[in-house]
Amino acid sequence: MRSILAALPALSLLFSAPALAEEVASASSPDGHITVSIDWDGEGHFSYAIARDGTPLIENSRLGFLMDNAPPISRFLELADVQTDRADMTWEQPWGENRQVRDNHIELSLELLDTAFEDRSLTVRFRLFDDGVGFRYEFPESAGRTEIAEELTEFNIAQPGTAWWIRGGDWNRYEYLYDETPIDAVGTAHTPITFKLADGTHLAFHEAALVDYAGMWMRRMDGRRFRAELSPGSGQAKVVRDGAFTTPWRTIRIAKDAAGLYDNNIDLNLNEPNKLGDVGWVKPYKYVGIWWAMHLNEWTWNSGPDHGATTQHAKDYIDFAAENGFRGVLIEGWNKGWDGNWFGNGSDFSFTEAYPDFDIEEVTRYGLSKGVHLVGHHETGGNIAVYEPQLEDAMALYERLGVDSVKTGYVADAGGVKLLPTGDAPLRYGWHDGQEMARHHLKVVETAARHRIAVNPHEPIKDTGLRRTYPNWVSREGARGMEYQAWGVPGNIPSHVPSLIFSRMLSGPMDYTPGVLSLKGRDGRDLPSTIARQLALYLVLYSPIQMAADLPENYARYPDAFAFIKQVPTDWEESHVLQGEVADYAVMARKERGGQDWYVGGVTDENARSVSVSLDFLDADKSYTATIYRDGADADYRTETRHSIAIESKPVQRGDMLDLTMAPGGGFAVRLTPVG
Numbered sequence: 001m002r003s004i005l006a007a008l009p010a011l012s013l014l015f016s017a018p019a020l021a022e023e024v025a026s027a028s029s030p031d032g033h034i035t036v037s038i039d040w041d042g043e044g045h046f047s048y049a050i051a052r053d054g055t056p057l058i059e060n061s062r063l064g065f066l067m068d069n070a071p072p073i074s075r076f077l078e079l080a081d082v083q084t085d086r087a088d089m090t091w092e093q094p095w096g097e098n099r100q101v102r103d104n105h106i107e108l109s110l111e112l113l114d115t116a117f118e119d120r121s122l123t124v125r126f127r128l129f130d131d132g133v134g135f136r137y138e139f140p141e142s143a144g145r146t147e148i149a150e151e152l153t154e155f156n157i158a159q160p161g162t163a164w165w166i167r168g169g170d171w172n173r174y175e176y177l178y179d180e181t182p183i184d185a186v187g188t189a190h191t192p193i194t195f196k197l198a199d200g201t202h203l204a205f206h207e208a209a210l211v212d213y214a215g216m217w218m219r220r221m222d223g224r225r226f227r228a229e230l231s232p233g234s235g236q237a238k239v240v241r242d243g244a245f246t247t248p249w250r251t252i253r254i255a256k257d258a259a260g261l262y263d264n265n266i267d268l269n270l271n272e273p274n275k276l277g278d279v280g281w282v283k284p285y286k287y288v289g290i291w292w293a294m295h296l297n298e299w300t301w302n303s304g305p306d307h308g309a310t311t312q313h314a315k316d317y318i319d320f321a322a323e324n325g326f327r328g329v330l331i332e333g334w335n336k337g338w339d340g341n342w343f344g345n346g347s348d349f350s351f352t353e354a355y356p357d358f359d360i361e362e363v364t365r366y367g368l369s370k371g372v373h374l375v376g377h378h379e380t381g382g383n384i385a386v387y388e389p390q391l392e393d394a395m396a397l398y399e400r401l402g403v404d405s406v407k408t409g410y411v412a413d414a415g416g417v418k419l420l421p422t423g424d425a426p427l428r429y430g431w432h433d434g435q436e437m438a439r440h441h442l443k444v445v446e447t448a449a450r451h452r453i454a455v456n457p458h459e460p461i462k463d464t465g466l467r468r469t470y471p472n473w474v475s476r477e478g479a480r481g482m483e484y485q486a487w488g489v490p491g492n493i494p495s496h497v498p499s500l501i502f503s504r505m506l507s508g509p510m511d512y513t514p515g516v517l518s519l520k521g522r523d524g525r526d527l528p529s530t531i532a533r534q535l536a537l538y539l540v541l542y543s544p545i546q547m548a549a550d551l552p553e554n555y556a557r558y559p560d561a562f563a564f565i566k567q568v569p570t571d572w573e574e575s576h577v578l579q580g581e582v583a584d585y586a587v588m589a590r591k592e593r594g595g596q597d598w599y600v601g602g603v604t605d606e607n608a609r610s611v612s613v614s615l616d617f618l619d620a621d622k623s624y625t626a627t628i629y630r631d632g633a634d635a636d637y638r639t640e641t642r643h644s645i646a647i648e649s650k651p652v653q654r655g656d657m658l659d660l661t662m663a664p665g666g667g668f669a670v671r672l673t674p675v676g
């Protein structure tokens with residue numbers, strides 16, 4: 001193995017060094033292109049920098065913490081030890097975009113000693129991959145009680161460029177349209193945040209394995225220098241831990257183009273392996289539900305004459321699901337507590353008692369007799385104090401009834417989550433991504449796992465790759481989904497999806513709930529989409545569970561397009577971005593798991609776009625039939641022609657090019673099936 005320690009001065013030299021930045025350690029990625037170097041400035045500050053092929057990407061960026069119960073960890077640090085390691089392994093996902101994932105990295109860990117305060121120490125561990133870098137802090141057992149007021153981790157971007165971001169710390173959690181600005185015009189942003197630098201390099205910053213810690217926002221301090229800002233605590237330190245613990249990994253994806261940001265697994269690789277053992281009970285599936293009718297204002301969640309979740313409606317949906325091959329039926333509004341003001345309140349929710357017009361025993365029995373599973377629903381209104389005490393009973397009820405997945409919900413303004421009472425404070429409010437909610441979500445996932453139930457939270461905490469460790473955490477919302485096309489002002493503009501693909505979707509699956517073929521929202525408003533684009537969403541917005549969100553009567557009006565939704569898989573052997581630019585367009589190819597079919601999906605922004613797709617991923621010794629769902633020649637999301645779709649079949653093989661034109665606000669979906 002070649003030496004990866006470029007320079008490590010003797011400690012005696014370090015201690016006598018002048019107050020000038022000096023490189024004290026460095027390491028390179030397995031392919032040698034990406035280098036992390038560690039600087040020490042003689043006053044005891046440590047910083048890191050990242051370059052690719054000698055070109056700086058991240059300039060010296062400080063490391064450290066502010067504490068509530070101790071002096072800052074920032075100055076007065078010394079390098080006590082440096083270790084390196086390397087790993088190259090491949091592991092398998094039980095479900096996902098890719099079955100096999102390679103984890104090939106070099107590790108550099110630095111033990112820092114703070115002689116100015118009780119000889120405390122801290123390890124900073126870097127992992128360098130060929131396509132990015134992750135690093136985290138590790139506190140030893142001797143740290144005792146750690147009360148973190150703020151993290152001082154910096155990200156000092158070396159070149160000007162463009163940023164795509166949503167704001168952090170604002171009232172609507174993660175549900176914003178993306179801003180596209182120069183890097184030096186970003187404010188406080190959520191992660192993932194995506195950058196394109198002047199030399200074309202693409203970066204995306206995020207975090208992996210957010211466990212018992214506060215979520216990280218990125219706040220621009222000046223120029224292109226960002227600093228971690230932790231989601232607030234509730235009148236206390238932002239993070240409180242006892243004894244040894246590790247922070248989440250801070251991750252930086254590095255790619256030469258947008259596609260390379262997506263085809264990247266560093267966040268999953270930085271999570272712990274599956275802790276649940278055999279998870280054969282976690283099933284990818286498609287579902288329909290008593291849902292869109294409420295968003296259209298045709299039915300209600302609450303009880304009354306227009307109540308959606310009635311036994312009869314549920315049976316009708318079960319019949320529809322059985323006839324069309326959907327495994328699941330989501331039923332929202334089945335349980336008591338929706339009457340009155342539940343938004344941001346949730347004090348009346350019962351998670352075990354149904355409204356009188358919903359016979360949950362009969363509905364689940366009827367469903368299972370037809371091979372259809374009810375998808376459970378726990379809307380909390382953001383009230384954890386009411387939900388957590390009922391959690392065990394609620395999951396036990398679902399398990400008894402054969403309900404093996406649940407959608408949860410936390411509808412409350414950011415900062416308005418009602419937390420569990422503590423001894424000295426009976427009523428406390430917190431943030432959706434604060435430390436206590438990070439804890440809460442894992443508690444729900446672990447409790448559900450004991451009952452062999454999969455979880456899909458809406459208004460969630462962001463995804464940080466924990467699906468690797470807890471494979472029953474199958475999907476989540478955490479961005480503007482289809483519901484905004486029913487009632488959002490504005491709705492999701494056409495650039496939203498190609499923005500999501502290269503930012504939010506880097507973090508993991510999203511329950512976007514596609515497939516509204518009527519292209520109609522509340523009060524007859526038009527969706528800014530073509531019909532072919534609705535099909536493309538199943539391919540470009542990955543989730544192992546996918547909804548067919550529209551009303552059954554609307555699917556009856558579009559049987560040819562519906563045929564695609566009925567058969568599209570939700571679990572993949574491998575996935576690739578073939579072409580794309582952030583916020584402009586994306587073309588993706590995926591091979592179904594357990595079969596030989598390939599799929600290609602494309603979406604564009606408000607501009608029409610023609611793409612030439614090389615079919616060189618197909619098997620050379622097979623011939624294929626391509627079934628193409630594309631925008632009609634006159635299709636346009638702005639006019640009545642948005643329903644114009646052309647569906648055609650033709651023979652293709654490896655080496656062929658598929659030329660496809662997307663309408664403004666359009667897209668396409670292609671299925672490639674081997675012949676014979």
Ligand code: NOJ
Pocket residue numbers: 291332379409411458459477483
């Ligand atoms: C917001 C969720 O995103 C949506 O899917 C759900 O229908 C409502 N909350 C009610 O729980």
Ligand code: CA
Pocket residue numbers: 458459477483
């Ligand atoms: Ca939502």
